[in-house]
Amino acid sequence: MFEEASEVFDNMFKSSFPLTFIVFIPAVLILVSPLPAEAAHEFTVYRMQQYDLQGQPYGTRNAILNTEARTVEAEVLSRRCVIMRLADFSYDKYQKALRQSAGAVVIILPKNMSAMPQDIVQQFMELEPEMLATETIIPVYFAIEDDELLSIYTQTLTSSSSQGSLSAAEVLLHTATANGFQMVTSGAQSKAVSDWAITSVEGRLAGVGGEELPTIVVVAHYDSFGVAPWLSYGADSNGSGVSMLLELSRLFSKLYTYKRTHAAYNLLFFVSGGGKFNYQGTKRWLEDNLDHTGIFLLKSFWLVLDFLSHPNEALRLSGLYQCAISSLQVVGSQYPEVKFSMVHKKINLADDMLAWEHERFGIRRLPAFTLSHLPSHRSAQRSSIMDVRSVKLSRNTKVVAEALARVIYNLTEKGAPGDLQIFTEQMQVQEEHLSAVVEWLTAQPRAAQLVDKDSSFVSTLEYHMGRYLKDVKRHYVKADKRDPEFVFYDQLKQTMNAYRVKPAIFDLLLAVCIAAYLGMMYLAIQNFGLLYSVVRRVTQPKAKVH
Known part of the structure; x- marks a missing residue:
């Protein structure tokens, strides 16, 4: 059969x-x-800055990614997505990926950046300006570490590192049989955002005697800056300046409520936008007011608040207004730990970027100075995604409030500072209020590209200022269409998929x-x-x- x-x-x-x-x-x-390729992991990525300033491009120029993952240890990086952890990041490794024409770079950040070792934080802060100094053709992304993303990195690192120690036949076999990851973004190519409006907010406290009174203007820019807009929380720069300005507005609004303490000074509180982009909000506000109220400006002086939270460092003044400086020094003398120093710097009109916000006023020959604890305007801490640490402002806020009160009430030369304290008991600085404002500011990224005129941040800021100030209003800045001072781009936040795939040779x-x-x-x-x-x-x- x-x-x-x-x-x-x-x-x-x-x-x-x-x-x-x-x-x-x-x-x-x-x-x-x-088996068909399946999505191993889906996660959010944040793209590096992309903007033009004064016609000069900065940051990455691309936003599309669809290529296989490698770590920087691999010998061949061409047309590959290079992933690396922040703890192992260095500028040499970053440049290696660029030189070998990598397809993209993804930098994995820890969940809690404030807990990172200080040496790693400082190193990365110093590298951020270098990464943004020139335009980068390939897309550069940042991702927050999680267990699955860390597993993808570990597997890719093992695959990339082992190839250098194998023979040619072993490399060929390993390449054919190893699992890989295809990194794919879901967004489109980035494009310029048209008609973007940078918003500033001002509010006033009118003194006794009308509009012809001298005016003190307290200024702080609210926008943050870092290598990635969606990761820029700006706790100290300039969350500390805005928080102090709002607390000062609360304190002086109480003084101006009573006839006995209603001073013959107008107070104007100006929260400017576009501070990290050559102070565009302040520039436009000055241009508008010089055309209509030049006399008011000439009878004013400006106090700019920027980076003020560190309680153990000296407060430095850049600019010149002798009366206010003397008052700060007198008040600061009652705090042995508070030291004041002057930072002298000439304004260089040839620079694309001004060093300090008060230089916008100095160009117009208006008296102004910046109060900050930074020793130099070149400090990397001013523009970093690492600026997320908690800030303490109560002592410095009290010093500034007492010094302004001495100027307003002409008390600079009268009495010891301990005998003439104004903000005590019911009028004292509220540390809880300051902490709540700082927490609100640092709960959201405030990069200029993310804060439009309809954002909840601007509305909340306007409401907060309206509680204590009068005539609260907004000012808008739009780039010139023919010769734009600034250009922003979209696709700054995207979803990335890591697909587990076999290589083509398989x-x-x-x-x-x-x-x-x-x-x-x-x-x-x-x-x-x-x-x-x-x-x-x-x-x-x-x-x-x-």
């Missing part, structure tokens, strides 16, 4: 070659074909194996009778010899 069946199958496959493929190919493909190797298998099966079927007879002879028991 078995011999008859073998003859039937032999005749069937010999007479109908297509039937061979119909029967065997589907079975082979089902058994040996790889498909070639699999095709060769399938072809070899089918060839062997075809030969076996075509010679089924011969094969059967050979097998039968081999398996048939030998006859016993008597």
